[in-house]
Amino acid sequence: MDFERDIAKISGIAAVSTILDVVSRTTGMGFTAVARVTEDRWITCASRDELAFGLKPGDELKVETTICHEIRQSREAVVIENVSKDAGYCKHHTPAQYGFQSYISVPIILPDGSFFGTLCAIDPKPRKLRTPEVIGMFKLFAELIASHLDAAERVELIENRLALEQRNAELREQFIAVLGHDLRNPLASIQGGLRLLNKKVDDEGKNWINLLQGSVGRMAGLIDNVMDFARARLGAGMQLKLKEQPLEPVIRQIVAEFENVHPDRVIETVVNVPGPVRIDADRIGQMLSNLLGNAISYGAADKPIRVLAQTTGAGFDLSVANKGAPIPADAIPRLFTAFDRGDVLPNQKGLGLGLYIAQEIARAHGGLIVASSMRDETVFTATFPASPARG
Numbered sequence: 098m099d100f101e102r103d104i105a106k107i108s109g110i111a112a113v114s115t116i117l118d119v120v121s122r123t124t125g126m127g128f129t130a131v132a133r134v135t136e137d138r139w140i141t142c143a144s145r146d147e148l149a150f151g152l153k154p155g156d157e158l159k160v161e162t163t164i165c166h167e168i169r170q171s172r173e174a175v176v177i178e179n180v181s182k183d184a185g186y187c188k189h190h191t192p193a194q195y196g197f198q199s200y201i202s203v204p205i206i207l208p209d210g211s212f213f214g215t216l217c218a219i220d221p222k223p224r225k226l227r228t229p230e231v232i233g234m235f236k237l238f239a240e241l242i243a244s245h246l247d248a249a250e251r252v253e254l255i256e257n258r259l260a261l262e263q264r265n266a267e268l269r270e271q272f273i274a275v276l277g278h279d280l281r282n283p284l285a286s287i288q289g290g291l292r293l294l295n296k297k298v299d300d301e302g303k304n305w306i307n308l309l310q311g312s313v314g315r316m317a318g319l320i321d322n323v324m325d326f327a328r329a330r331l332g333a334g335m336q337l338k339l340k341e342q343p344l345e346p347v348i349r350q351i352v353a354e355f356e357n358v359h360p361d362r363v364i365e366t367v368v369n370v371p372g373p374v375r376i377d378a379d380r381i382g383q384m385l386s387n388l389l390g391n392a393i394s395y396g397a398a399d400k401p402i403r404v405l406a407q408t409t410g411a412g413f414d415l416s417v418a419n420k421g422a423p424i425p426a427d428a429i430p431r432l433f434t435a436f437d438r439g440d441v442l443p444n445q446k447g448l449g450l451g452l453y454i455a456q457e458i459a460r461a462h463g464g465l466i467v468a469s470s471m472r473d474e475t476v477f478t479a480t481f482p483a484s485p486a487r488g
Contacts, residue, residue: 107142126218
């Protein structure tokens with residue numbers, strides 16, 4: 098057992114010194130103490146000594162020489178007003194050894210039922226102790242000390258857990274960094290190789306390269322989503338690098354990338370957001386990419402996808418609409434929940450992170466995304482304020 102830790106816990110309870118003072122003044126007892134008592138140890142944790150009894154925090158008595166040893170076994174208080182007139186203790190070895198006539202000791206039982214020690218007091222003179230007021234006071238103070246000890250234990254446990262979580266968070270961040278480096282670099286090499294090959298092959302070869310580029314793009318997007326999920330849920334959250342810049346080039350670039358990878362799909366784009374807006378362009382591009390990927394995957398292949406950006410009184414909206422079968426009404430509330438895709442849209446592929454990350458990006462900008470799905474069209478609309486709350 099860590100007795101130094103127990104002593105430190107008692108010394109950390111500011112009320113203990115007041116308790117010992119009140120006990121001494123109320124009863125007239127010259128020595129009062131809180132003792133840690135185990136099967137083989139009796140150790141002073143705190144004391145108030147007007148008798149020169151000589152025990153201070155950390156000092157020890159042989160446990161078998163104390164009445165507290167018996168209290169630990171019975172878990173019952175012992176009250177002696179006058180040893181010489183007490184039939185049960187007049188011949189007891191402890192009063193004779195330590196020279197006291199009056200004695201009171203109450204067990205300190207922790208909330209989990211374990212025995213910590215005692216709140217005790219002795220004096221060489223007889224004292225009036227066997228009253229409801231004195232015994233009630235001792236029991237109340239013992240319960241108070243037990244409550245403080247339990248609270249201190251809980252605080253220490255929470256602090257240890259927080260320290261562990263901080264260490265785990267650091268390890269997670271390191272893992273995320275390594276994951277990004279080890280997975281993105283090979284993809285970048287593949288993308289570079291495909292660009293070189295694209296200059297040296299015939300039309301049929303270009304078609305195959307376009308398919309491969311699409312696969313690489315989806316892999317890169319999946320890596321981005323997984324890493325952002327890890328940061329948002331386990332690490333530092335969604336981080337933004339806000340800058341005043343025009344929105345249209347950001348949208349046009351993402352749309353062009355999708356048109357290049359999916360030449361058989363039609364994407365109609367209208368941007369009516371004049372002037373610069375305060376955004377993280379990379380994150381907005383990632384969000385639009387996720388929404389377009391969703392439209393490509395679940396929209397009707399023979400119908401156009403519509404991308405619309407327009408100013409509003411409060412900021413601007415960015416929406417992606419696709420034709421096709423509607424999303425079930427009961428699935429709409431869970432569309433933006435991570436890893437819920439299989440339950441929301443059965444038989445659909447993917448981790449279900451794309452819409453979750455898109456929503457987190459919108460929230461990080463101070464906005465939100467809503468989905469509506471009618472008989473033949475589904476629309477995801479992201480609404481952004483003019484000035485994002487944070488960055």
